[in-house]
Amino acid sequence: MERLIGIMCVLADAQRTTIGALAERFEVSTRTIARDLDALGRAGVPLVTFPGAGGGVGVVEGFKVRRDLLSTHDAAALYAALDGLRSIDGDQAVTQLIARLVPGADVGPQVAAGGPLVLDLSSWFDDAVVQEKLAMLLDAVRERRCARIEYVARSGRSVRVVEPARLVYKQSSWYLHAFCREREAFRLFKLKRIAALDVLEETCQAREAPPLALSAPDAPLLLPPDADAPGTFLAEFDYDAADEFVLAETIDARFLERGADEAVGVARFRTDDEAWVRRLAGFLGDLAHLREP
Template identity: 85%
Template sequence: MRMERLIGIMCVLADAQRTTIGALAERFEVSTRTIARDLDTLGQAGVPLVTFPGAGGGVGVVEGFKVRRDLLSTHDAAALYAVLDGLRSVDGDQAVTQLIARLVPGADENAQATASGPIALDLSSWFADGIAQEKLALLLDAVRERRCARIEYIARSGRSARTVEPARLVYKQSSWYLHAFCREREAFRLFKLKRIAALEVLGETFEPRDTPALALSAPHAPLLLPPDEDVPGTFLVELDYDAADEFALVETIDARFLERGADEAAGVARFRTDDAAWVQRLCGFLGDLAHIRKP
């Protein structure tokens, strides 16, 4: 959602002589601090911003600056279309379709040519009327309308009921998350949608808070390396498995680490890591799918 907002802000600035941070915040339904961070990001990206102090001041871009669509190469247009079409695959919002029409004219009419780029993004569920899609739709409305939600959440510590203030939806690797302010914990938390057992969007609304930046990389994430990369501090892990379970196993362990035995009926998963506790949790999660051989 932030990428869509940045593109929208850039288009507003290019089409108007000047505006105010307050007007941008109201237009994009975020806080003024969020708009200030967005403007800083655009400035660092090379957009020539200027500020106008005093009464009637505001922010704008240098005279003559325009978002020239003809500067987009075929590859650029395909990449931009892939990102926006990926957003549309989840949302289906007409505003995204209109944004595509403005930034990549003719893309939908000539979708085959535009979508022939090296990447295609579709973030929707494989299942019609899937549970994940239903949760996404409800939470997206809650984010936009600033409505509280009541969730029943399954965490490592157990199942609990929470009242949250939804701030944004986040897609990381292969899962959706809700970034929201948890009233029970009095802090922002990241909730995995698959772990939400029950969800109710409430009629109660909330005032937007200053949402902290997301740290999507764990500070102490375990290393996971090919077995031949003998990095200091890592150790070799070998897990035996039956070939019949290989398809289920690759849902958790990348196929790059799976090696078949000589008889083709069994195999071994081999990789290096630096986190013994993580290996123990992994073995517990896999259950009968794999059995630890080493260490």
Template identity: 30%
Template sequence: MRADRLISILMMLQMEGRMTAAELARRLEVSERTIYRDMDALSISGVPVYADPGVGGGFVLPANYKMTIGGLTTAEIQAVFMHLAGGSFEQLGIGPPLRSALLKLLHALPDQSRRDAEWIQQRIYLDPESWSQDEKTAPYLQAAQQAIWEQHAVTMTYTSREGHELCLKLKPYGLVAKAGVWFLVGETEGNVRAFRLLRIDSLEGKQEERFVRPEDFDLQVFWQEWLEKYESR
């Protein structure tokens, strides 16, 4: 487990650029003391990680440091290729670049790992589409995605579960795909809610109305809490 955690630390530092012990501890669900011990272990093993003290500081890797992906296990390769096989990415319009990225990843793997990935692809296929034709299209998905990327408000009309038509102004925070069914998560009238995209009757972007998404908002945490309330109704 520790070796996996050390690799995770390196990957997060490469992606984020700079992270504090508290941030790493929270993401990896360990204590800050454990993170400091891990940093000592990385330094002893020759990894050039260093601490940048002061306000806004944290642990940093040199800009030219790159970690190879040769250490991926068969189970990790399986998880990556299975997780990225879903059609939800196609609906977002990123199917072609995703396939290109997977191809590059496949060619970057060592020979044995590449054979493992190809073996998995020939034996497991995930079809995320519902049997119901109604679940296949979410007409405002890409418009919602654009509003999220650009952080501008939207106005929309929405039909509730009870059949009531609502006119709402929303600050969109994120999108969630639940078994191929898309939900738009955002703030309206001071409350963060989730809206099923197929119940949205119209959606219009308000590019002049920009907003800043709260830094402490965690989409995954919100979704799990919302789902518990939804399923308990």
């Protein structure tokens, strides 16, 4: 987000520039800048390309970034996103960015106090181990320093040297997207599975990271029990009502039903992946017992 805003400001202030100059200024590849420009174009920034020698890219003459084009709803959403970013480590640069883009005096108290969205990516615990890893790896990404991690994977525990590229938040967990020297490829490492972490003095050159595929093509389909979905089957788990609160951490409460006997319940949903249901049953252990299939 910070780079996109920076590029937009450069284009608004300069008559024209080149993709190479932007790549050098923001220390990324020309392919990344090309994707950024495509994103800005789709967002409505009026880009203009200049072919031939001395050409480049610019914006329509007279274009300026106007804060008053943001509605109260737009400003509230932008504030929520930036404030969520700030919650990671209280970065002063993000605070200054909020002050420039979403000044409270211009958008009213709804943004600061009563916006419809609040994003807080920090931990519930002051001494959270994951938060400590996050802060260390964030510095490593910014300073392009290598890291040595001891990682617990499905295949076992191993020590690897990685080149951190970026931090990723998906659903409820933090991940490190890094180049693994052992595998000679980019990998996604879950922070909770990093048993030991050492940020090294060794620096690394920026690599062209592949696009992140955060939606698994083979992810299990999960639907309400009354959904009309060909190729799916009904899965049912019996559970004790006393365990419902803990069970809801794993299975959405939408799928937890109570019958005439308030002491017991049944978790019911439709899915297309029987192997995943059986793995879920093993994970839940004594919390729930697989009735069907």
